[in-house]
Amino acid sequence: MEYKDYYKILGVDKDATPNEIKKAYRKLAAKYHPDKNSGDKNAEERCKEINEANEVLGDPGKRKKYDALGANWEAYGQAEGDWGRYAGPRHGQNGQTFSYEGDPSDFFGDHGSGFSSFFDMFFGGRATNGHRAYTGGDIQAELPITLLEAYHGSKRTFELNGQKLRITIKPGSYDGQQLKIRGKGQSGGSRGKPGDLYIVLRVGDDPRFQRRGNDLLITKKIDLYTALLGGKIEVPTMTGSVKMSVPKGTQDGKTLRLKGKGMPVYNSRSHGDLLVQIQVELPRQLSHEEEELFKKLRRLSEGKGYTKHTT
Known part of the structure; x- marks a missing residue:
């Protein structure tokens, strides 16, 4: 029977955190999902392996048993054919010796899995009058x-x-x-x-908001005058519109924050924030009077050393 290296299957280190294991599983499960690989038998088998690896490494109890016994799995090879009690020294890989007296199911679990025979050897079914009781597939x-x-x-x-x-x-x-x-x-x-x-x-995607963890991001357009002089703008949230202050001199692309207006934190009473990315709209058509006023403003700014303009 071939040894299953579940860490290698998920592409993670043996000291990987539960979060790293979860991320690796989700990435691979999405890649080899049957809906994306219709009729691909290799992808189907790969998906089964990924699910099996996650079943073990994603469960703290199973992972602990796997880490403790995985390197010495050959020593328990007889358990596949003899599910009775046994005792005495067993020799694992690298010359390691250990002894155990009891039912292999104490390590392997009570139920069949629907996964590989290697999995069933460690986490499969206990013999009951010569027959195994299996758990149905998920x-x-x-x-x-x-x-x-x-x-x-x-x-x-x-x-x-x-x-x-x-x-x-x-x-x-x-x-x-x-x-x-x-x-x-x-x-x-x-x-x-x-x-x-x-x-x-x-x-699904939302037409107004983008989710970033527990925060929500929205783009809000404001006119040039509000950006320069500051003011109040109306901003949509998940629970209705609110007024938000725009500071004087707000630059295009600036992100303002509304505390506690983001997503609820799962299983918590707190919320993320609403991030409002400012998009300054310039006037597209100026009247003659407006154009003259802007020219006057430019001359004033040049006089203060803010800008340099050459004609």
């Missing part, structure tokens, strides 16, 4: 939601296999977030438990 589905739903939260009801299911989308939910519904995956047969259903949220 199901993954994507659910598109709006940015407004991600902001306020919502509830969705849908039907699966004739059964109505209801999920709660909490305020601050984000793109790629997985919602787990236990026991709603594939059947585990007469002896096994059903798998789980994973709903992956896909937050």
Whole structure:
């Protein structure tokens, strides 16, 4: 049986943080997703490997067992055929010796996985009267939601296999977030438990706001006079429009910040900020009087040494 290097499969170091593992998994899962690789058997197998690696490394308990036993997996090779109790020294790789007395399932877990035989050896099923009880496969589905739903939260009801299911989308939910519904995956047969259903949220683009973590970004156009002299402008937020002060001399491209007007922080009472990027609009057509006034302003600015102009 071939040893599965889950760290190599996800392309992360053995000391990778949970967040690094999550990011690597999401990137690879998106790349090899069946919807993007229809009919590609290699991509399908790669996707299975990626999911299997994430199942282990993304779970603190499984990862700890894998790290402890992974290097010595050959020592437990007999466990695949003999799931009874056993004792005595075992010799792993690099001459390491250890002993264990008990049921291999103490390490390997109670349920089958639907993954590779290597996975099942470590995390698969315990023998019960010569038979293994398997957990049914997990199901993954994507659910598109709006940015407004991600902001306020919502509830969705849908039907699966004739059964109505209801999920709660909490305020601050984000793109790629997985919602787990236990026991709603594939059947585990007469002896096994059903798998789980994973709903992956896909937050759509918003015509007004761009999301940057917990902050929201919006572009706001202002006229030249407000940029020069300052003033109040109306800015849309997720909960309605508010007035915002524009300082005198605001430059084009300047970003102003409205505290607490961004996205809710998931599972928290705090909010991110609203970032307002200023876009100064210049007058397109000047009357003769306006043109003369601007020329006068230019002469005044030259006299103060602000600008230099040559004709």
